[in-house]
Amino acid sequence: xxxxxxxxxxxxxxxxxxxxxRLFLRNETRFVVHLNTFGYFVNGTLEVKLVxxxxxxxxxxxxxxxxxxxxxxxxxxxxxxxAEDTETCTLLKSKxxxxxxxxxxxxxxxxxxxxxxxxxDSTLTGYKEKTQGKEAGKGEAGKGEAGKGEAGKDEAGKGEAGKDEAGKxxxxxxxxKSVETEVVSVTGKEMYGLKLALIKFKExxxxxxxxxxIGAEDQGLYNLNFHNCRNMRPGVLSPYSLNVEIVEKxxxxxxxxxxxxxxxxxxxxxxxxxxxxxxWTYTLLKHRYSVFKIHWLMAALAYTKxxxxxxxxxxxxxxxxxxxxxxxxxxxxxxxxxxKGALLFITLALIGTGFAFVKYxxxxxxxKIFMIVIxxxxxxxxxxxxxxxxxxxxxxxxxxxxxxxxVDLICCGAILFxxxxxxxxxxxxxxxxxxxxxxxxxxxxxxxxxxxxxxYIYFTRIIAILLKVxxxxxxxxxQEFLIEVSTLVFFVLTGFKFRPASNNxxxxxxxxxxxxxxxxxxxxxxxxxxxxxVKKTSNGRERQRDPAL
Numbered sequence: 286x287x288x289x290x291x292x293x294x295x296x297x298x299x300x301x302x303x304x305x306x307r308l309f310l311r312n313e314t315r316f317v318v319h320l321n322t323f324g325y326f327v328n329g330t331l332e333v334k335l336v337x338x339x340x341x342x343x344x345x346x347x348x349x350x351x352x353x354x355x356x357x358x359x360x361x362x363x364x365x366x367x368a369e370d371t372e373t374c375t376l377l378k379s380k381x382x383x384x385x386x387x388x389x390x391x392x393x394x395x396x397x398x399x400x401x402x403x404x405x406d407s408t409l410t411g412y413k414e415k416t417q418g419k420e421a422g423k424g425e426a427g428k429g430e431a432g433k434g435e436a437g438k439d440e441a442g443k444g445e446a447g448k449d450e451a452g453k454x455x456x457x458x459x460x461x462k463s464v465e466t467e468v469v470s471v472t473g474k475e476m477y478g479l480k481l482a483l484i485k486f487k488e489x490x491x492x493x494x495x496x497x498x499i500g501a502e503d504q505g506l507y508n509l510n511f512h513n514c515r516n517m518r519p520g521v522l523s524p525y526s527l528n529v530e531i532v533e534k535x536x537x538x539x540x541x542x543x544x545x546x547x548x549x550x551x552x553x554x555x556x557x558x559x560x561x562x563x564x565w566t567y568t569l570l571k572h573r574y575s576v577f578k579i580h581w582l583m584a585a586l587a588y589t590k591x592x593x594x595x596x597x598x599x600x601x602x603x604x605x606x607x608x609x610x611x612x613x614x615x616x617x618x619x620x621x622x623x624x625k626g627a628l629l630f631i632t633l634a635l636i637g638t639g640f641a642f643v644k645y646x647x648x649x650x651x652x653k654i655f656m657i658v659i660x661x662x663x664x665x666x667x668x669x670x671x672x673x674x675x676x677x678x679x680x681x682x683x684x685x686x687x688x689x690x691x692v693d694l695i696c697c698g699a700i701l702f703x704x705x706x707x708x709x710x711x712x713x714x715x716x717x718x719x720x721x722x723x724x725x726x727x728x729x730x731x732x733x734x735x736x737x738x739x740x741y742i743y744f745t746r747i748i749a750i751l752l753k754v755x756x757x758x759x760x761x762x763x764q765e766f767l768i769e770v771s772t773l774v775f776f777v778l779t780g781f782k783f784r785p786a787s788n789n790x791x792x793x794x795x796x797x798x799x800x801x802x803x804x805x806x807x808x809x810x811x812x813x814x815x816x817x818x819v820k821k822t823s824n825g826r827e828r829q830r831d832p833a834l
Contacts, residue, residue, distance in 0.1 A: 333353065407497055
């Protein structure tokens with residue numbers, strides 16, 4: 286399965302262009318399509334090019350039912366308007382308490398009406414049909430069919446919008462009429478009521494363009510959606526095709542406001558993980574005679590995590606500069622991410638079973654845990670890659686996000702079972718053999734380890750999500766900071782608890798008869814009265830195993 290996931294990487298990387306989005310939906314029936322969420326600082330820009338919108342050919346499409354909405358959110362993923370909008374068309378809003386801009390497409394009048402609510406100092410730039418005040422008596426059709434020479438005389442003229450906007454559509458445009466346009470730029474409340482030009486470049490296909498520059502008072506986290514409110518009506522199914530290009534940018538680059546600190550965060554955390562890995566390697570080399578293979582597996586995990594963070598930082602750096610990842614760096618990041626995820630859960634499960642520390646043979650039920658966790662972890666990593674490389678507006682995006690959440694939750698729960706089984710095994714062993722003191726110390730250790738895993742899951746899966754949806758938009762990078770710091774603390778504590786036995790009082794094993802006799806004395810203390818001794822032959826067998834561990 287890991288080989289299959291690696292083969293999928295080049296295919297996945299061709300799906301999207303990161304912060305420069307190119308989306309094509311065919312025969313779509315959703316009444317609302319979430320295109321993207323992006324955090325804008327002052328002078329951040331959003332450019333939307335509706336390359337092609339194909340509506341039903343029967344000509345029954347009502348006006349004021351198709352268009353875009355740009356809404357500022359209080360927190361990530363939560364729209365500013367309420368849940369009642371699932372029953373009311375957002376494009377028909379007449380008022381809003383939050384910042385909201387609507388672009389309502391009217392195919393009948395060939396226009397896009399703009400409505401803005403609570404916009405203060407953002408600037409909208411677009412194309413509107415050019416007016417010619419000197420030629421009185423001419424109607425709209427006369428204005429639209431003005432000679433091509435007029436465009437050169439007018440300083441604001443931009444030529445035929447049909448050529449400007451539809452020329453990119455592989456030469457398929459068939460203009461019913463020539464529409465001359467001019468650039469218009471309005472700020473704040475002046476947006477309300479503005480009508481932009483909608484170009485019909487072939488039968489039932491339309492396009493237009495707009496650009497928004499965010500002002501100082503309007504900066505925040507915005508959700509861009511496309512609406513076809515006809516499909517909200519019971520029994521109505523109006524399929525449409527959408528081809529749109531979206532470019533989102535902040536003054537510092539193509540990263541969202543919450544993502545700008547991430548390249549530095551990841552490279553800093555990589556340095557800290559590398560330091561921890563080097564210290565761990567030095568400890569293993571210093572105490573070679575008491576090092577188990579699982580100790581080296583823990584070292585491999587730390588180094589893999591470091592390399593993954595380095596590639597993650599480089600990947601974000603190029604996204605910020607270019608607007609899309611460099612394929613080679615992205616592939617390297619996903620490969621190390623896959624390895625890191627697999628190593629993490631394998632290592633946690635092995636430690637939880639007490640492999641090498643308590644025993645070096647896995648039971649059948651413990652083997653079944655590995656048979657479940659490893660394939661699920663591969664699936665979780667594949668789901669993560671698909672989510673990273675798929676547009677949010679794609680119908681499969683939500684499905685893979687749910688798969689990732691469910692599979693990750695199952696994996697986190699599954700690794701707790703071996704720890705519980707080890708605790709139960711040690712509880713039974715502490716009352717049946719002659720090593721009660723050692724087993725009680727190990728029991729204490731594995732109870733601590735259980736609490737550590739629960740805290741790690743709680744902080745990285747629950748607290749991190751709650752943090753993201755409560756802090757201001759520019760501080761949402763703190764979610765990633767909490768995850769990485771929690772992971773580092775968990776790695777360090779696990780290494781300290783399970784360090785080589787010569788340094789670890791929890792895992793010291795008796796090496797001679799004196800130690801065994803001391804264990805027997807402890808088992809016969811008043812606190813443990815009634816505990817039976819194990820036969821000498823059994824003790825002898827355990828003495829032969831201990832040095833091998």
